[in-house]
Amino acid sequence: MAARVIEARQINKVFNPDREEQVIALQDIDLTVASGEFVSLIGPSGCGKSTLLRLIADLIEPSTGDLQVNDKSPHQARIDRDYGMVFQAATLLEWRSVRKNIELPLEIHGFAKQERRERAQAALELVELGSFGDHWPWQLSGGMQQRVAIARALVFHPSLLLMDEPFGALDEFTRERMNMELLRIWRETDTTILFVTHSIAEAIFLSSRVVVMSPRPGRITSIVDIDLPRPRSFETRSRPRYHELVAEVREVLRDAHVLE
Amino acid sequence: MKRRSLRSRIQRLAPTLLVAIIFLGTWELGVHLLGIREFILPPPSSILSEFSEELQIFMGASGESILFSAARATLWSAVGGFVIGCGAGILTALVTSRWTIISEATMPFAIAANSVPIIAFAPIMNNWFGITNPASKMAIVAVIVFFPAMINTVRGLTLVDPGQLELMESWAASPARVLRTLRIPNALPFIFSALRVASSLSVIGAVVSEFFGGPRATLGVYITQEASGFNFASAWSAILMASLIGITFYVVVLLLERWLMPWHRSLGDSG
Numbered sequence: 168m169a170a171r172v173i174e175a176r177q178i179n180k181v182f183n184p185d186r187e188e189q190v191i192a193l194q195d196i197d198l199t200v201a202s203g204e205f206v207s208l209i210g211p212s213g214c215g216k217s218t219l220l221r222l223i224a225d226l227i228e229p230s231t232g233d234l235q236v237n238d239k240s241p242h243q244a245r246i247d248r249d250y251g252m253v254f255q256a257a258t259l260l261e262w263r264s265v266r267k268n269i270e271l272p273l274e275i276h277g278f279a280k281q282e283r284r285e286r287a288q289a290a291l292e293l294v295e296l297g298s299f300g301d302h303w304p305w306q307l308s309g310g311m312q313q314r315v316a317i318a319r320a321l322v323f324h325p326s327l328l329l330m331d332e333p334f335g336a337l338d339e340f341t342r343e344r345m346n347m348e349l350l351r352i353w354r355e356t357d358t359t360i361l362f363v364t365h366s367i368a369e370a371i372f373l374s375s376r377v378v379v380m381s382p383r384p385g386r387i388t389s390i391v392d393i394d395l396p397r398p399r400s401f402e403t404r405s406r407p408r409y410h411e412l413v414a415e416v417r418e419v420l421r422d423a424h425v426l427e
Numbered sequence: 428m429k430r431r432s433l434r435s436r437i438q439r440l441a442p443t444l445l446v447a448i449i450f451l452g453t454w455e456l457g458v459h460l461l462g463i464r465e466f467i468l469p470p471p472s473s474i475l476s477e478f479s480e481e482l483q484i485f486m487g488a489s490g491e492s493i494l495f496s497a498a499r500a501t502l503w504s505a506v507g508g509f510v511i512g513c514g515a516g517i518l519t520a521l522v523t524s525r526w527t528i529i530s531e532a533t534m535p536f537a538i539a540a541n542s543v544p545i546i547a548f549a550p551i552m553n554n555w556f557g558i559t560n561p562a563s564k565m566a567i568v569a570v571i572v573f574f575p576a577m578i579n580t581v582r583g584l585t586l587v588d589p590g591q592l593e594l595m596e597s598w599a600a601s602p603a604r605v606l607r608t609l610r611i612p613n614a615l616p617f618i619f620s621a622l623r624v625a626s627s628l629s630v631i632g633a634v635v636s637e638f639f640g641g642p643r644a645t646l647g648v649y650i651t652q653e654a655s656g657f658n659f660a661s662a663w664s665a666i667l668m669a670s671l672i673g674i675t676f677y678v679v680v681l682l683l684e685r686w687l688m689p690w691h692r693s694l695g696d697s698g
Binding site for chain 2: 246256261262263272339
């Protein structure tokens with residue numbers, strides 16, 4: 168039995184409680200993610216998938232329920248730098264070179280210059296941007312900027328990578344290439360990945376499990392195991408099983424929508 | 428490669444130069460052809476010859492050029508007021524933005540004060556500091572530039588990308604760290620746009636406050652006295668001097684900006 172990286176029990180999150188505009192963002196969320204898994208959260212806007220990610224990242228707190236990250240409180244996990252985070256926007260600091268952007272989290276935690284350099288370079292090479300350290304962020308394409316953001320998230324060697332629609336702003340071709348890149352990085356680093364996306368195709372191609380969520384209130388409708396063989400490749404998308412799974416997830420999403 | 432870039436640079440400047448030549452030529456010709464008298468509008472040639480006479484006195488060290496001493500005094504008031512006012516504005520912004528309540532309470536006043544014609548206080552400042560004391564001009568300039576500097580700095584410190592703030596939080600960065608690493612660099616473009624405006628405002632403020640009285644050797648007093656003595660060419664040469672100071676000041680701030688914000692510089696010429 169693999170170690171649990173995320174353990175959520177009966178999580179509820181209410182925004183603006185006791186007020187007229189109160190919103191139940193998450194209701195009775197139960198989710199366990201084991202070490203080494205690649206889990207996607209999918210669902211329409213407002214289903215609380217980003218909220219769940221932020222709860223795990225300790226950027227917001229649950230209203231009720233029990234949440235553990237690496238068998239610790241999310242707060243402790245954040246202090247221990249147990250996770251790295253990637254958003255839809257690369258959110259690089261434009262006044263820092265690519266290398267300095269990647270070094271920033273290390274700098275904040277007081278790593279020595281030499282070690283910062285080495286780790287940043289290793290992270291850059293992991294995302295295959297080894298020779299771009301001295302560029303300014305604006306000199307890179309959208310896909311490259313997102314790879315820098317991934318390198319920055321991995322620079323602490325976290326056991327968990329939280330990704331909030333990281334490729335949502337990229338064009339289809341770049342997105343597919345980034346999907347392959349991400350799977351390679353996942354294999355090479357033994358990281359557990361929790362991945363929020365709008366794209367059914369992307370979720371199935373990448374994941375070991377797909378968590379389907381529905382809105383108002385945000386809840387988990389079903390969890391689909393993705394039994395496609397690994398390593399996944401360009402051919403994966405032409406397998407009959409892949410299309411069956413796409414149809415299955417689509418149906419679950421539709422049913423959730425009809426239930427409203 | 429270099430020659431080509433030089434040529435393209437000349438090509439880019441050519442229209443601007445052409446406009447300048449046409450403008451000055453029309454002015455010169457118009458004054459002569461229409462018989463406009465010097466007290467209405469002197470031709471550029473007599474303004475320039477007046478200016479170059481003063482320049483020769485200044486360079487030759489024989490006697491003292493009043494125009495250049497006046498320029499020095501006015502520049503001193505403008506720069507002094509600029510440094511005091513902008514420095515105080517930026518510092519105030521840094522302090523108040525630390526406590527959201529204070530900055531939210533003070534911003535409406537700062538924005539209102541920014542619309543007040545501060546120059547109207549010039550006689551009061553003459554009263555406070557003494558009419559011949561450069562501090563009275565500096566004070567006016569400082570107050571004029573204080574508000575744009577403060578308002579823009581507060582904006583730059585607070586208009587930060589929420590995603591970047593979340594990232595800093597995910598790394599458990601302290602507020603001081605966030606200020607130093609994220610908020611201040613984020614504010615730099617805002618601060619420099621205020622400084623560019625302030626550089627022009629400070630020369631305007633210095634000259635206009637001198638119109639309300641001051642030592643003989645200041646541009647504002649020089650212009651009023653030469654004009655009332657019917658020496659219009661020399662009044663205009665002082666206006667030319669004030670313009671040169673204003674433009675130079677602006678360019679210095681612009682160069683400082685490019686030097687301090689190298690990541691912005693190459694936006695135009697990535698090719």
